[in-house]
Structure formats: C-alpha cells, structure tokens
Amino acid sequence: MFLEQLKHITTFIFDIDGVLTNGDIIASDSGEFLRTFNIKDGYALQLAVKKGYHVCIISGGKGAAMEKRFEGLGITNVFLGVSDKVAVYSSFLEQYKLNASEVLFMGDDIPDLKVMKLVGIATCPADAVPEIKAVSQYISPYTGGKTAVRDVIEKVLKVQTNWFDENPSAADSGK
Template sequence: MFLEQLKLITTFIFDVDGVLTNGDIIASDSGEFLRTFNIKDGYALQLAVKRGYRVCIISGGTGAAMQKRFEGLGIPDIFLGVTDKVAVYHNLLARHSIKAPEILYMGDDIPDLKIMQLVGLATCPSDAVPEIKAISQYISPYTGGKTAVRDIIEKVLRVQSRWFDENPSAADSGK
C-alpha cells in the first residue's frame, strides 16, 4: 500500500522548523532568528523541482534567509508566516489543479495536524510529536533537519524511477 501511494505523488509540501531544520532557533543580538539546513535535504529538494515535482514550503516561521534558501533551490511555492496552513493548502489545490492523493506532506508538530489529515500521504521525521506520528503513514528513521526530507523525496523518486541524476552539479544543494 505505501509503495503504491508513493507512485501517485506529484507534489511535496514541507513544514520548516522541525522538518527541514532540527527545530532549534538561534536568536541573534540583532533580533534575527537563525536556522541551519541540511545540504543533503537541499540536494533532494532541488532535484525534485528539476524532475518536475511541485515542491511547496508552508511554515509559520519567517525570515529573509529562509526565503532566499528556498528560492535558491528553485522552490516556487514558499509560504512563510502562515497562521492557517489549511487555507494555504486549499488555495494550492485550486490554483494548480492538484488532487489530495498526489500530495505528500511532512510535518512534525500540532500546527501540521489538520493539513496532514487532508493529504494523500502524511509523513514525519522520527522526532515528531506523538500526535503527528499517530496520523503519519510513514515515519522517517531520520530526525528533522537531519535528512528526513531527503529520505522521503528519495523514496518517491526511486519508486518512480526518477532519482538518479546523470549530471549532478556540486553547487545544486548549496544555493
């Protein structure tokens, strides 16, 4: 059943804090919040975009550095500072004519719960909260910010025979 669901995926939606980061935020003296991102997650994200998958970021977090990171990976749909993830989700479906069974969402905490109940495949990192693990159809063995995102993207692309890049660039994931 899980492998069959992977074959349907055309769209990835990811939360940021706790999924693409380890959930830690460094508060600088200037008032800026700093996060670290995993370069292997970045490689998988940009490859998915290059392969024609829709990749979306929906996060309550904000910051120019986050925006720049995702733009650098070629991600077209970046929604930061979101208070209602479900509204953004419904807007995406309508705007791009996407159906729920085609969508994979990875979240880690309570703000992700409602949207995860709407998508075709709900996934989470291994360090997600119990409520999110309980509704996830796949729990990555990796934690947030430590290649959980790459894990699920690679699984989808491998099942669909679209993973291997004949001409990878060393710069692809570091943008």
C-alpha cells in the same frame, strides 16, 4: 501498500521548523532568528524541482534567509508566516489543480495536524510529536533537519524511477 501509494505523488509540501531544520532557533543580538538546513535535504529538494515535481513550503516561521535558501533551490511556492495552513494548502491545490491523493506532506507538530489529515500521504520525522506520528502513514527514521526530507523525496523518486540525475552539480544543494 505504502510504496505503491508513492507512485502517485506529484507534489511535496514541507513545514520548516522541525522538518527542514532540527527545530532549534538561534536568536542573534540583532534580533534575527537563525536556523540550519541540511545540504542533503537541499539536494533532494532541488532534484525534485528539476524533475518536475511541485514543491511547496508552508510554515509559520519567517525570515529573509529562509526565502533566499528556497529560492536558491528553485522552490517558488514558499509561504512563510502562515497561521492557517489549511487555507494555504487548499489554495495551492486549487491553483495547480491537484488532487489530495497526489500530495505528500511532512510535518512535525500540532500546527501541521489539520493539513496532514487532508493529504494523500502524511509523513513525519522520527522526532515528531506523538499526535503527528499517530496520523502519519510513514515515520522517517531520520529526525528533522537531519535528512528526513531527503528520505521521503528519495523514496518517491526511486519508486517512480526518477532519482538519478544525469548531470548533477556540486553547487545544486548549496545555493
């Protein structure tokens, strides 16, 4: 059943902290908050964009480094510093004329809960909080920042026979 649902996904939406990162934040002396991203997640994200999928980031976190990371991966729908994720999600669907059934969302904590109840497929990393796991149709065996994002993108693209890239570049995921 789950794999059958993946055939209809056209859109990926991800939270950042705890999903694309492990949730740790390093506070620098300059006051900047630093995060680490997984290069394998980056490869899958840029491939999804390259293959024509909508990829969107909705996060309460913010920072110029995050914007630059997603720009390098070709992700243009990046919403940072968001307090109302449902409003941003609804606006995004309206802008692209998408149905909720086409959307896979990955979140990890309570601020993601309301959106996860609205999407076609709700997913989470292995280390998500219990409330998020309870509403997820799929719980990745990988933790946030440790290829949980690649896991769900790869599953969708493989089910849709879209995973392989004829001309991969070693630079694609490191931008």
